Structures are given as structure tokens and as C-alpha cells.
Amino acid sequence: MIRSLRTSLIASLALLAGTVAAWAHPHVWVTVKCEIVWAPDGRIAAVKHHWTFDEGYTSYAIQGLDTNRDGIYSRDELAELAKVNTESLAETGFFTVVKADGKKQEFGAPADYWLEHEKGQLTLNFTLPLKEPATARRTLILDVYDPTFFVDFSYADGDDAVKLTGSPQNCAVQLSRPKKPDAKQVLTEDYFANANMGFQFASKVIVACP
Numbered sequence: 001m002i003r004s005l006r007t008s009l010i011a012s013l014a015l016l017a018g019t020v021a022a023w024a025h026p027h028v029w030v031t032v033k034c035e036i037v038w039a040p041d042g043r044i045a046a047v048k049h050h051w052t053f054d055e056g057y058t059s060y061a062i063q064g065l066d067t068n069r070d071g072i073y074s075r076d077e078l079a080e081l082a083k084v085n086t087e088s089l090a091e092t093g094f095f096t097v098v099k100a101d102g103k104k105q106e107f108g109a110p111a112d113y114w115l116e117h118e119k120g121q122l123t124l125n126f127t128l129p130l131k132e133p134a135t136a137r138r139t140l141i142l143d144v145y146d147p148t149f150f151v152d153f154s155y156a157d158g159d160d161a162v163k164l165t166g167s168p169q170n171c172a173v174q175l176s177r178p179k180k181p182d183a184k185q186v187l188t189e190d191y192f193a194n195a196n197m198g199f200q201f202a203s204k205v206i207v208a209c210p
Contacts, residue, residue, distance in 0.1 A: 028053065029151075030054070031052040031156050033162075034048060034050065034144065034163070035163040036140070041133070042135070044135070048125075051124045052121050052156075061081065075114050086124065100134040101136050101138050108131045109129075110127065111129065113125065114126075143204055171208065174206045
């Protein structure tokens with residue numbers, strides 16, 4: 001997805017470069033909701049993602065996709081964009097890191113993906129299965145972030161930002177939200193020189209089950 005995002009935005013960013021001092025990062029803002037899914041045998045099986053893109057990226061991405069010109073962007077009209085974006089996520093590890101008892105997990109091919117357009121924003125929905133279901137006897141950690149901070153991932157407000165499905169009883173979820181840079185602060189390329197800048201601003205989900 002990051003290649004697709006950069007390609008689609010490069011023209012507009014080039015225009016902004018000469019007039020906006022802090023144009024470097026981030027360029028796209030994503031509001032995240034996710035669902036962690038357990039298999040019937042008690043192992044962690046998948047993460048279901050729901051990513052809502054900012055209105056700026058949305059308006060750019062949907063250009064020309066209302067093929068019947070009815071003012072509505074249907075799931076069918078958005079199907080090809082959903083396919084390209086979801087499949088290209090593999091290049092970036094799906095911007096997702098799952099660790100079960102400290103061991104990083106690998107992912108299988110994404111499934112059940114689609115885009116929906118509502119209130120001027122696109123939401124990408126997809127299921128990300130673990131390559132092999134995992135057991136977390138102590139803790140499960142989920143990070144969703146872009147190391148380059150080109151894309152700013154932030155969890156939605158409210159208690160439904162992270163859901164557990166099929167989990168053992170009495171599992172506890174902790175969602176930590178880091179402080180983001182001050183919007184009024186002028187940021188230069190040097191500020192973002194750290195190749196893992198995005199991790200500093202990544203929210204972290206920790207699940208502990210007794």
C-alpha cells in the first residue's frame with residue numbers, strides 16, 4: 001500500500017513542497033480499529049483490520065471510480081483499488097507486528113478485503129491471518145505503524161478501537177496512545193531522519209490472558 005499511496009500522492013505533494021515548510025511526514029492519516037481473533041482451540045488466528053483514511057487521501061484515491069456517475073462509490077467500483085492496496089501491503093509487512101510471548105509472528109495472505117466509502121472517507125477492511133496460529137501464555141502485543149511515518153496510524157477513540165473475538169475468559173486489553181508531534185511545530189526532514197521514526201508515535205496494544 002505504501003507504494004500505491006506514494007504514487008497517487010506524489011503530484012499533489014510536489015505542489016505543496018514549495019509552500020509548506022513541514023511537508024515531509026506524515027502524508028496520509030489512518031484511523032485504526034482492529035479485532036483480534038482466536039481459533040476454537042484457544043490459539044490466536046488472525047487480526048481483522050478496519051482502516052479509515054483521511055478525507056484528503058480519500059478524495060484523491062477515488063477519482064474516476066464512480067463509473068456509473070450516481071454519486072455513490074459502491075463496493076464493486078472500489079474492488080480493484082481494494083485489491084491493489086491490500087495485496088501491496090505485503091511489501092511493508094502489512095504495517096502490522098504481532099508478538100506472542102515475545103515471538104514475532106508471520107502472516108498469511110490477506111482475505112475478505114473490501115473498501116467502503118462513507119461521509120467522505122474510505123475505509124479498508126481486511127482479515128490478516130497468522131501463517132500459523134499462535135499461543136500467547138503471557139502476553140500478546142500488536143503494533144500497527146509505518147516505520148517511516150509516511151502514514152500516521154492512530155487508533156480510533158472509544159472502547160471499541162480494539163475487540164477480542166473468541167478469546168479466553170478474563171483477558172485484559174491495554175491500549176497505549178503515544179503523544180504525537182505538536183501540529184503547530186515546524187518539522188523538517190532532519191526531524192524525521194530516524195528510519196524507525198514511526199515506531200516512536202505508534203500505539204501499542206497489549207493483551208494479557210490469565
